[in-house]
Amino acid sequence: MSLSNGFNASIRLSETREFRSFASRVEWLEGRRGVAGGSDVAKIVGLAPEAWGSPLSVWMSKTGVVPIVDDPTPWQEWGHRHEPAIARAWGDQMAPHSDGCDGIWRLGDGDNAAEVMVVADGWRGCTPDRIAHVDGEWIAVELKTVAERMSADWADGVPDYYRAQALWTADVLGVDRVDVAVLVGLSDFRIHTIRASEHADDLAWLKAETAAWWERHVVGLVAPPAVAASDVDAVKLRFPRSVESAVELDDEAVADLAQLVDVSAQLKRLESAKKVLQARIGSVLGDAERGTRDGRTLVTWRSDRTPCPAKERDRLVEKRDALDAEIAEIDAGTWSPSNPTRRFLSKAAEIAEVA
Numbered sequence: 603m604s605l606s607n608g609f610n611a612s613i614r615l616s617e618t619r620e621f622r623s624f625a626s627r628v629e630w631l632e633g634r635r636g637v638a639g640g641s642d643v644a645k646i647v648g649l650a651p652e653a654w655g656s657p658l659s660v661w662m663s664k665t666g667v668v669p670i671v672d673d674p675t676p677w678q679e680w681g682h683r684h685e686p687a688i689a690r691a692w693g694d695q696m697a698p699h700s701d702g703c704d705g706i707w708r709l710g711d712g713d714n715a716a717e718v719m720v721v722a723d724g725w726r727g728c729t730p731d732r733i734a735h736v737d738g739e740w741i742a743v744e745l746k747t748v749a750e751r752m753s754a755d756w757a758d759g760v761p762d763y764y765r766a767q768a769l770w771t772a773d774v775l776g777v778d779r780v781d782v783a784v785l786v787g788l789s790d791f792r793i794h795t796i797r798a799s800e801h802a803d804d805l806a807w808l809k810a811e812t813a814a815w816w817e818r819h820v821v822g823l824v825a826p827p828a829v830a831a832s833d834v835d836a837v838k839l840r841f842p843r844s845v846e847s848a849v850e851l852d853d854e855a856v857a858d859l860a861q862l863v864d865v866s867a868q869l870k871r872l873e874s875a876k877k878v879l880q881a882r883i884g885s886v887l888g889d890a891e892r893g894t895r896d897g898r899t900l901v902t903w904r905s906d907r908t909p910c911p912a913k914e915r916d917r918l919v920e921k922r923d924a925l926d927a928e929i930a931e932i933d934a935g936t937w938s939p940s941n942p943t944r945r946f947l948s949k950a951a952e953i954a955e956v957a
Contacts, residue, residue, distance in 0.1 A: 609733055609740055619776060622719045630717055630729075631670050635663065637719070637727030638812055638820075640770045644763040647811045648829070651763065656830035657815065658837075664820050667840055681747040684785060688745040689732055691791050692783040696736065706734040706743060720774055725816060728774040734781075741779040742771050750787035760794045769805045770812075772798040844944055860957035863950045 624630040644650035645660050662668045674682070693706055709718055709730055721727045730742040746764065748756065755761040760768065760782050768780040782794045798805055819826050828837060851859070884903060887893050893901040931937035 609735075616776065619720055619722045619774070622721055624717045624719070627717065628670060628672055630719065631672060633719060634727065635666065635670075637721055637725055638664075638816055639719075640728045640730075640767040640774075643770045643808060643812050644766045646815050647766065647808060649763045649766050652830045652832060654763070656828075656833055656836070657819070657826040658828055658830075658833045661819050661826050662836055662840060665823060677747075677749070684747045685731060685745045688747070688783050688785050688791075689743070691785075692732075692734075692743060692745070692781065692793060695791075695793060696734075696781075706732050709733050722774045722776075726770070726774050726812075728771040730771050730775065730780075733775075736779075739779060740775075740777050741781060742768075742775055742777055743781045743783060744768060744771070746782060746784040747788075748784055748786045753786050753790070756784065756786060756792070760796060765796060765801075765804075766808055768796045769798055769801055769808060772796070773805060773809065838944065842944070856953070856957055859948055859953050863948055863953055866948070 622633060624633055638646065641654075642660050642664075645655045646657050648657070689706055709720070709732070719727050719729050731745040732743040734741050734743050744764070744767070764782060768782055772778060772780050778798050780796045780798070782796065784792050784794070786792065815826070818824055825840075828834070883893070883901060887901070887903050891902055891904045892899050893903075928937065
């Protein structure tokens with residue numbers, strides 16, 4: 603039995619952990635619905651960047667409100683493509699600094715790490731990028747590709763959102779050490795070691811907060827409140843169409859409406875001030891496309907590029923074909939709006955009377 607298979611066997615023999623295999627990536631994604639994974643916990647406890655998602659987006663995924671979509675972003679795809687190179691770099695740097703690095707493997711029996719998952723306590727899961735055996739100790743290795751613009755987040759070590767993932771992975775796997783191997787800006791390679799035993803209080807807090815959230819919102823099927831700007835799209839996705847009915851608003855909802863009216867008025871004033879300032883600066887620029895001070899460009903006001911006729915024709919043909927297809931559906935009686943919209947309109951005068 604190889605070392606990696608020995609690790610798999612130890613997971614299978616555990617009373618609190620289980621090893622789950624899936625026949626395809628889609629099945630693996632479906633299996634992730636039933637567990638809180640390492641990439642979920644930072645969103646759940648509010649540590650993740652807003653672009654990653656929010657507690658509400660996690661809840662919608664876990665409860666099946668949104669369908670499974672296997673459509674990684676270009677950054678996610680290229681991050682995955684870089685993993686083998688980062689894993690080799692980790693091994694190259696680790697070998698001279700350890701008494702024995704016996705190897706680094708994908709987790710599981712097959713070649714595709716996306717088809718396996720370790721689950722603890724029935725609901726806490728993880729799929730580490732790699733496992734390794736170093737100096738007689740099993741460790742997890744997380745492989746990250748980071749854009750140069752995000753390098754400041756790594757100035758003091760592993761950011762909290764990735765540290766939360768590492769601690770969660772360590773606890774689910776039953777290991778103490780997680781190495782985070784990160785390639786910043788495609789040329790700056792670093793290795794950070796995190797030991798769960800050195801962050802016991804943080805791990806205890808993370809587990810308690812996530813367990814309470816999971817029990818209330820996923821098990822209890824109670825949607826968490828919106829806390830991120832992206833949640834407006836999540837709510838629209840959850841409730842795409844209106845029904846002729848009314849809901850009695852509580853004090854909190856009325857207070858939110860009053861604040862919305864105030865914020866909307868502020869934005870309107872700011873947008874007006876912005877246009878006035880743009881007009882004043884534009885009057886100074888005239889037909890010049892740049893404004894400079896001491897040789898430095900401070901503002902540009904350029905004409906739009908003339909579109910390529912061939913590309914513009916292709917765009918219009920594509921639009922025409924889509925309209926023809928939609929007209930055909932209307933004629934056949936099978937048409938339905940692909941992107942239903944709902945208009946949000948707050949009644950400022952009425953709100954002021956009850957707020």
